[in-house]
Amino acid sequence: MSGNVTQVRFAKPAPGLPTAETWAFSHDPLPEPQEGEVSIRLHYLSIDPAMKGWITNKRSYIESVPPGEVMRGFGVGEVIASRTDYFKVGDFCTGFTGIQTHATLNGRTLRKVDPQLAPLSRYMGGLGMTGFTGYFGLLDIGKPQAGETVVVSSAAGAVGHVVCQIARLKGCRVVGIAGGPDKCAYLREELELDAVIDYRAGSLGEALSEAAPDGIDVYFDGVGGETLDAVLARINRHARIVLCGAVSQYGQLENMVGPGNYMQLIAQSGLMQGFTMRDYLKQMPAAFVELLAWEKQGKLKFREHIIEGIEQFPQAVDMLYRGENHGKLMLKLV
Amino acid sequence: MSGNVTQVRFAKPAPGLPTAETWAFSHDPLPEPQEGEVSIRLHYLSIDPAMKGWITNKRSYIESVPPGEVMRGFGVGEVIASRTDYFKVGDFCTGFTGIQTHATLNGRTLRKVDPQLAPLSRYMGGLGMTGFTGYFGLLDIGKPQAGETVVVSSAAGAVGHVVCQIARLKGCRVVGIAGGPDKCAYLREELELDAVIDYRAGSLGEALSEAAPDGIDVYFDGVGGETLDAVLARINRHARIVLCGAVSQYGQLENMVGPGNYMQLIAQSGLMQGFTMRDYLKQMPAAFVELLAWEKQGKLKFREHIIEGIEQFPQAVDMLYRGENHGKLMLKLV
Numbered sequence: 001m002s003g004n005v006t007q008v009r010f011a012k013p014a015p016g017l018p019t020a021e022t023w024a025f026s027h028d029p030l031p032e033p034q035e036g037e038v039s040i041r042l043h044y045l046s047i048d049p050a051m052k053g054w055i056t057n058k059r060s061y062i063e064s065v066p067p068g069e070v071m072r073g074f075g076v077g078e079v080i081a082s083r084t085d086y087f088k089v090g091d092f093c094t095g096f097t098g099i100q101t102h103a104t105l106n107g108r109t110l111r112k113v114d115p116q117l118a119p120l121s122r123y124m125g126g127l128g129m130t131g132f133t134g135y136f137g138l139l140d141i142g143k144p145q146a147g148e149t150v151v152v153s154s155a156a157g158a159v160g161h162v163v164c165q166i167a168r169l170k171g172c173r174v175v176g177i178a179g180g181p182d183k184c185a186y187l188r189e190e191l192e193l194d195a196v197i198d199y200r201a202g203s204l205g206e207a208l209s210e211a212a213p214d215g216i217d218v219y220f221d222g223v224g225g226e227t228l229d230a231v232l233a234r235i236n237r238h239a240r241i242v243l244c245g246a247v248s249q250y251g252q253l254e255n256m257v258g259p260g261n262y263m264q265l266i267a268q269s270g271l272m273q274g275f276t277m278r279d280y281l282k283q284m285p286a287a288f289v290e291l292l293a294w295e296k297q298g299k300l301k302f303r304e305h306i307i308e309g310i311e312q313f314p315q316a317v318d319m320l321y322r323g324e325n326h327g328k329l330m331l332k333l334v
Numbered sequence: 335m336s337g338n339v340t341q342v343r344f345a346k347p348a349p350g351l352p353t354a355e356t357w358a359f360s361h362d363p364l365p366e367p368q369e370g371e372v373s374i375r376l377h378y379l380s381i382d383p384a385m386k387g388w389i390t391n392k393r394s395y396i397e398s399v400p401p402g403e404v405m406r407g408f409g410v411g412e413v414i415a416s417r418t419d420y421f422k423v424g425d426f427c428t429g430f431t432g433i434q435t436h437a438t439l440n441g442r443t444l445r446k447v448d449p450q451l452a453p454l455s456r457y458m459g460g461l462g463m464t465g466f467t468g469y470f471g472l473l474d475i476g477k478p479q480a481g482e483t484v485v486v487s488s489a490a491g492a493v494g495h496v497v498c499q500i501a502r503l504k505g506c507r508v509v510g511i512a513g514g515p516d517k518c519a520y521l522r523e524e525l526e527l528d529a530v531i532d533y534r535a536g537s538l539g540e541a542l543s544e545a546a547p548d549g550i551d552v553y554f555d556g557v558g559g560e561t562l563d564a565v566l567a568r569i570n571r572h573a574r575i576v577l578c579g580a581v582s583q584y585g586q587l588e589n590m591v592g593p594g595n596y597m598q599l600i601a602q603s604g605l606m607q608g609f610t611m612r613d614y615l616k617q618m619p620a621a622f623v624e625l626l627a628w629e630k631q632g633k634l635k636f637r638e639h640i641i642e643g644i645e646q647f648p649q650a651v652d653m654l655y656r657g658e659n660h661g662k663l664m665l666k667l668v
Contacts, residue, residue: 265606268395274597274600
């Protein structure tokens with residue numbers, strides 16, 4: 001095995017959202033695997049809102065990517081060479097592979113996946129970290145009860161559309177917030193949510209009051225900012241706010257605006273809780289099985305937004321932060 | 335029984351903190367109790383940070399006091415007339431009595447107290463709502479474990495000094511934040527905290543990094559604002575932030591500043607949770623017994639700041655919001 005790898009590197013920091021100059025492409029020979037390593041050819045790469053955080057030099061759950069290094073990212077691919085007992089050539093696996101066409105990595109950082117259970121793209125989306133994020137955030141922190149009102153922001157996004165559907169499965173009234181008529185039509189017609197709010201179309205507060213006349217019990221927050229404040233003003237007693245992201249604030253990550261209405265958490269005995277996937281490593285296989293079963297039973301429909309070619313990475317990131325993706329955004333390389 | 339009652343009424347709303355014009359004194363005959371009612375002569379009245387919230391027309395856990403009405407407040411007093419089977423003349427009781435020298439109230443809104451178990455003032459302080467607030471907030475939400483670092487703001491205040499001592503009892507490293515050398519000396523010498531920070535004396539962030547070198551596991555927040563942000567920047571994984579108040583913000587309750595560092599709750603899988611006493615009504619007797627036992631065993635020392643005379647109410651409120659009280663602030667009427 002030998003060949004070249006095309007890599008996207010983090011070129012240099014920018015104060016706001018990433019631009020074309022944030023990235024640099026490089027072409028290098030793929031290193032041969034050493035003892036304990038495997039080489040993989042990547043089929044799909046995940047485009048994630050967390051990427052801005054990964055290239056920002058601010059205290060977080062994970063170290064930031066040093067300028068010059070290959071950009072961090074999840075990928076799924078096929079083993080093309082192995083010096084481990086566990087992985088054989090032809091196996092498929094996923095993990096933090098970096099944004100590149102091929103990777104040589106320590107086998108222990110990768111997890112085997114089965115392309116016969118689900119298409120490979122699914123492991124980047126609804127049956128991978130993205131789906132698990134929605135699953136654990138909603139069920140373990142949000143704890144939705146039948147009859148409660150669940151509000152989901154970025155509802156047509158990668159995590160949001162999974163959260164909406166699980167909340168429906170649990171018998172909740174589900175209110176989805178998204179930007180623009182296409183996404184709202186998808187939420188209304190395909191996911192059949194109880195209410196849909198286009199945040200670009202008028203007063204979010206009034207729309208929320210109308211869509212959640214009995215108040216809000218659970219809020220799954222991917223956007224922060226004004227949306228979080230508008231929800232806080234309408235929470236019910238013992239409400240749970242699941243903090244998943246704050247994409248409205250990622251252009252000013254160094255100087256974020258906090259939720260001015262957070263004192264409603266006192267008035268309503270509410271909680272606001274964050275999480276990352278490392279809280280749930282042991283429960284992931286069970287989540288995978290349940291999500292897969294729901295999909296096979298037709299109870300969950302995953303939406304994937306697939307763009308072809310690693311050279312599209314900068315444009316894909318732009319698209320993500322402009323909210324132009326429909327469902328889980330990923331790059332297809334093979 | 336007949337006589338006059340002196341009352342403090344909420345005269346008119348003000349945008350910031352209460353001023354002398356916020357209050358009006360009135361003198362009226364005390365109504366005779368009707369069936370189910372008792373008349374009480376008040377001995378102590380509690381001065382609480384929540385008072386600003388009670389006179390602000392903003393959604394909260396309780397309705398705001400209408401202008402012209404007797405100001406809301408906790409009191410403890412002696413029954414001087416009763417038309418209930420439960421209360422007899424000479425009994426002592428506590429509840430939302432209003433800021434007045436006497437009150438005629440529905441007996442069901444009052445709770446009997448025993449002046450032989452503890453001095454009456456204690457039922458306004460460490461063995462009343464104030465003590466329970468510290469007890470339940472710290473133990474039920476903060477869940478401090480031995481060896482963890484607990485940071486307490488307003489540490490020399492009514493709730494804070496109770497929280498500090500319970501955290502010590504649980505084997506935690508306790509860091510108290512207070513304003514000025516007197517309060518800090520009290521925390522250092524009388525409560526023997528592990529570290530004490532005078533927030534007026536320099537950079538709070540640097541002082542916190544020094545006082546909590548292993549990071550912060552539990553934060554009991556009575557102040558909000560910059561202190562909350564400085565703590566968020568230093569929380570450990572699975573940290574718990576107990577929201578009890580935001581006294582730094584009460585001058586601008588209509589336009590509060592939220593914690594810009596709240597995304598650390600995601601990075602560290604932390605939670606921020608509010609509460610009010612109605613979450614714990616059933617557990618109050620057990621809390622009373624435990625707090626009383628700790629006091630009798632010398633493990634808890636309650637500090638009370640007592641001012642004589644109902645005419646001192648406006649000054650006492652000013653004192654509270656200027657942070658000039660040492661321990662639980664109350665008015666003594668008898």
